[in-house]
Amino acid sequence: MDIIANLVEALRCLPGVGPKSAQRMVFHLLQHSRDRGLRLAACLEIVMRDVVQCVSCNNYTLHHVCDLCTQIDRNDAIVCVVENPLDVMAIEQSHSYNGKYYVLMGKISPIDGIGPSDLGLPKLLERVMTSPVQEVILALNPSVEGQTTMHYIQELLKHTKVSITQLAHGIPIGGDLVLLDAMTIGRALKKREIIDFVD
Amino acid sequence: MDIIANLVEALRCLPGVGPKSAQRMVFHLLQHSRDRGLRLAACLEIVMRDVVQCVSCNNYTLHHVCDLCTQIDRNDAIVCVVENPLDVMAIEQSHSYNGKYYVLMGKISPIDGIGPSDLGLPKLLERVMTSPVQEVILALNPSVEGQTTMHYIQELLKHTKVSITQLAHGIPIGGDLVLLDAMTIGRALKKREIIDFVD
Numbered sequence: 001m002d003i004i005a006n007l008v009e010a011l012r013c014l015p016g017v018g019p020k021s022a023q024r025m026v027f028h029l030l031q032h033s034r035d036r037g038l039r040l041a042a043c044l045e046i047v048m049r050d051v052v053q054c055v056s057c058n059n060y061t062l063h064h065v066c067d068l069c070t071q072i073d074r075n076d077a078i079v080c081v082v083e084n085p086l087d088v089m090a091i092e093q094s095h096s097y098n099g100k101y102y103v104l105m106g107k108i109s110p111i112d113g114i115g116p117s118d119l120g121l122p123k124l125l126e127r128v129m130t131s132p133v134q135e136v137i138l139a140l141n142p143s144v145e146g147q148t149t150m151h152y153i154q155e156l157l158k159h160t161k162v163s164i165t166q167l168a169h170g171i172p173i174g175g176d177l178v179l180l181d182a183m184t185i186g187r188a189l190k191k192r193e194i195i196d197f198v199d
Numbered sequence: 200m201d202i203i204a205n206l207v208e209a210l211r212c213l214p215g216v217g218p219k220s221a222q223r224m225v226f227h228l229l230q231h232s233r234d235r236g237l238r239l240a241a242c243l244e245i246v247m248r249d250v251v252q253c254v255s256c257n258n259y260t261l262h263h264v265c266d267l268c269t270q271i272d273r274n275d276a277i278v279c280v281v282e283n284p285l286d287v288m289a290i291e292q293s294h295s296y297n298g299k300y301y302v303l304m305g306k307i308s309p310i311d312g313i314g315p316s317d318l319g320l321p322k323l324l325e326r327v328m329t330s331p332v333q334e335v336i337l338a339l340n341p342s343v344e345g346q347t348t349m350h351y352i353q354e355l356l357k358h359t360k361v362s363i364t365q366l367a368h369g370i371p372i373g374g375d376l377v378l379l380d381a382m383t384i385g386r387a388l389k390k391r392e393i394i395d396f397v398d
Contacts, residue, residue: 003261004250004284007242013235014224023285025213029243030250030259031304036212037247043206044240047225048233051203060229062202085203086222105230 056127058103058120059085068092068101075099077134081124081153083107083141091139099137102127107145108152116152124153128160138166255326257302257319258284267291267300274298276333280323280352282306282340290338298336301326306344307351315351323352327359337365 004026011022029037053059054066061067068074068088078099082088088101104119116122128136138153140146154164170188171177177185203225210221228236252258253265260266267273267287277298281287282305290296303318315321327335337352339345353363369387370376376384 002266003242003246004259007239007246010235010239010242013228013232013239015227016220016223021215023288024215026246027259027283027285028214029212029247033212034247036209037243040206040209040212041240041244041247043202043209044228044236044243047202047206048228048236048240051229060203060226067201084226086226089222 053105057101058105059088059101073098077132078137079124079127079133079135080137080139082139083146087139087141099135104140104149107140107143107149109145109148116156119149121153121156125156125160128157128162133162135163135165138164252304256300257304258287258300272297275331277336278323278326278332278334279336279338281338282345286338286340298334303339303348306339306342306348308344308347315355318348320352320355324355324359327356327361332361334362334364337363 007026008019008022011017011025012019017025050062051060052062052064054061054064054069056065056069059066059068063070075098079102080091080097080099081102081104082091083104083106085103088103091097091101102124104121106114106119108114108116108119127133136153136157138150140150150166157164168191169184170191171180171184206225207218207221210216210224211218216224249261250259251261251263253260253263253268255264255268258265258267262269274297278301279290279296279298280301280303281290282303284302287300287302290300301323303320305313305318307313307315307318326332335352335356337349339349349365356363367390368383369390370379370383
């Protein structure tokens with residue numbers, strides 16, 4: 001059983017997986033889906049071994065420059081700045097954006113020793129200065145560190161000619177007023193819109 | 200990003216892992232623990248490809264007969280019958296048992312089409328008849344199917360000379376009376392023990 005105990009231990013590198021759930025995973029795979037387990041092993045090996053960061057946007061990719069940066073039908077004039085590759089995936093899944101991305105891979109956090117240069121912010125400035133960027137969308141999450149990072153980027157880009165925007169705040173679609181915070185409701189009231197049934 | 204999307208999808212073969220937690224797992228591994236991810240891939244491949252069932256006790260193993268069955272210092276006269284390999288692990292971790300095991304890999308469940316022969320119960324009877332077994336411990340979980348299976352095994356072994364036992368019921372150590380069901384408390388009261396401070 002040593003090799004099984006090793007696998008149980010190895011599964012614990014996955015966030016949120018404790019000893020009991022790791023055991024359950026191993027025996028579920030052995031009993032019901034060995035093929036899918038083998039496929040997972042193969043995918044995992046390729047990703048862990050071969051994935052690098054795109055030299056242009058920092059996102060994960062198998063190539064020197066990622067697919068999103070090389071797609072010629074995407075709008076070069078807009079750059080959406082996000083915290084991490086999960087945000088890129090979330091925005092892509094909305095099918096509502098056709099510009100480029102810049103992935104910070106974190107946010108400014110002095111307590112963790114993460115400063116502007118760790119996030120490649122000088123590279124972002126260079127990109128804005130040397131390419132035909134007209135708009136930078138700051139799509140960071142509104143945590144304290146996210147806000148700090150957005151303010152820093154605003155200062156950084158102040159003297160360039162790009163317009164700096166952020167995602168609209170408001171009630172999430174399907175959101176329940178009772179469960180929402182007062183600040184979001186206040187903001188949604190202030191920015192209320194005339195109902196347009198064509199929309 | 201296709202290869203990353205493939206890995207996210209592949210991770211969903213693990214029980215309890217949805218699309219969002221799979222994404223989080225992939226980016227956690229890429230950012231923080233590629234080595235552990237590679238090790239997981241290697242372990243997973245070996246287990247999925249090479250693990251078989253022990254011909255003697257049905258437990259998972261890399262060999263024809265498993266380590267627990269071949270250990271010469273274990274007591275051949277006691278066989279502990281359990282539902283699945285996780286139960287073997289749990290009992291081994293208690294360091295309180297030195298006999299052999301028999302793993303049913305399930306329990307009798309007519310609704311799922313699982314009958315006595317699917318659980319290798321004829322093989323258990325043969326083992327009891329042909330080897331020096333003196334005691335069979337029924338360590339199945341007390342669900343309806345578990346109880347049914349235990350009754351079936353009791354009937355099956357009635358005419359052999361083995362004694363059939365079950366694990367003691369009672370209050371779990373550290374258990375909170377308020378959170379326990381009435382049946383357990385009733386049983387624990389009925390079977391109350393004189394306090395023995397030497398224990």
